[in-house]
Amino acid sequence: MSGLVLDGIAKSFGTVVALHELSLTIPQGKFVCLLGPSGCGKTTLLRLVAGLDLPSAGRIRLDGADITDLPAHRRDFGMVFQSLALFPHLSVGENIAYPLRIRGASKADQAAEVTRLLDLVRLPGIADRPVSRLSGGQRQRVAIARALALKPKLFLLDEPLSALDAKLREAMQIELKLLQERLGITTIVVTHDQREAMTMADLVVVMSAGRIQQAAPPVEVYCHPVNAFVADFIGTTNLLQGQVVAPGRLGLPAGEISVPGLPAGGATAISVRPENLRLHAEGGGENRVAACVTFIRDLGATVEMRLDAAGQELILVMPPADLPELRPGAGVFVELPAAACVVLSP
Ligand code: ATP
Numbered sequence: 619m620s621g622l623v624l625d626g627i628a629k630s631f632g633t634v635v636a637l638h639e640l641s642l643t644i645p646q647g648k649f650v651c652l653l654g655p656s657g658c659g660k661t662t663l664l665r666l667v668a669g670l671d672l673p674s675a676g677r678i679r680l681d682g683a684d685i686t687d688l689p690a691h692r693r694d695f696g697m698v699f700q701s702l703a704l705f706p707h708l709s710v711g712e713n714i715a716y717p718l719r720i721r722g723a724s725k726a727d728q729a730a731e732v733t734r735l736l737d738l739v740r741l742p743g744i745a746d747r748p749v750s751r752l753s754g755g756q757r758q759r760v761a762i763a764r765a766l767a768l769k770p771k772l773f774l775l776d777e778p779l780s781a782l783d784a785k786l787r788e789a790m791q792i793e794l795k796l797l798q799e800r801l802g803i804t805t806i807v808v809t810h811d812q813r814e815a816m817t818m819a820d821l822v823v824v825m826s827a828g829r830i831q832q833a834a835p836p837v838e839v840y841c842h843p844v845n846a847f848v849a850d851f852i853g854t855t856n857l858l859q860g861q862v863v864a865p866g867r868l869g870l871p872a873g874e875i876s877v878p879g880l881p882a883g884g885a886t887a888i889s890v891r892p893e894n895l896r897l898h899a900e901g902g903g904e905n906r907v908a909a910c911v912t913f914i915r916d917l918g919a920t921v922e923m924r925l926d927a928a929g930q931e932l933i934l935v936m937p938p939a940d941l942p943e944l945r946p947g948a949g950v951f952v953e954l955p956a957a958a959c960v961v962l963s964p
Pocket of ligand 1: 631636654810
């Protein structure tokens, strides 16, 4: 098949297991984000794909060919790391042309490529400028242009935007996504920022403690997280522990609710996103539980309300226009719509 296949990959450093055995298939042309907290093994996985480290077990295949033992410089992958590693004493053009020069491209070809790549990253006409006089976002784009100079089969980026301020970072996320769509290069980006992953990825690979927890499109990961770790790591959620009391019925401290897809019997956790909760003045309707308002904060675009439902905290988000006249201490009813309750595996 065409694409990248990680087959039973594992990596240990001495006694430290950085990656437990994992498998992942990335179809050609997809944008993948490796997402997870610090130390979960994202960079280790990217370095294995890059050929900078050898796996302790497993094979890596690209378009059907086994590349596990192929050294990094023979993989022809484009790489951008957090440090960018641009040569400060060279001009923008010299930086971008560097890999082409190493490969023995003619001066004319180098110049043509530099022009093409600078257009691609929306920095036309700055080839002669010293790299030292560029802004953070411009350097970022120069590093991307240089990594793309050899028309890589795979584009690998490790926290490429982490040094940028929030606004520029968001703009670059969109640019990177649009650029990747135009080029159609299979791209893998390491990030610990879930919003960044949601913005760019076709496939989000959520990792924790050296394991893949879930690999799925962003909306799938958000709406159908497989376990509490994923539900909690991606956005904000209500993680509620309950007891299955009958088929499809979950007992919470505040009352019983219907939840489709509940396993038979025992303690079970569900996730309900704050924007899916509904506020009511009266009880009695399906899946409504009594709760007491504990905290309200107006965040401008949304209002967040925290409530206590018989000892369980609920977080509810709504548009400011929908906020009724309520103060902390008020008693209300909260609906947990059955369709929005996602059963989590232990
Ligand atoms: P971060 O977001 O902080 O960069 P990460 O998810 O990329 O974290 P890795 O850098 O892949 O995590 O590290 C995974 C685990 O492997 C960590 O426990 C780390 O300490 C360990 N590790 C990584 N590289 C080495 C190494 N060369 N020698 C020993 N341990 C290592």
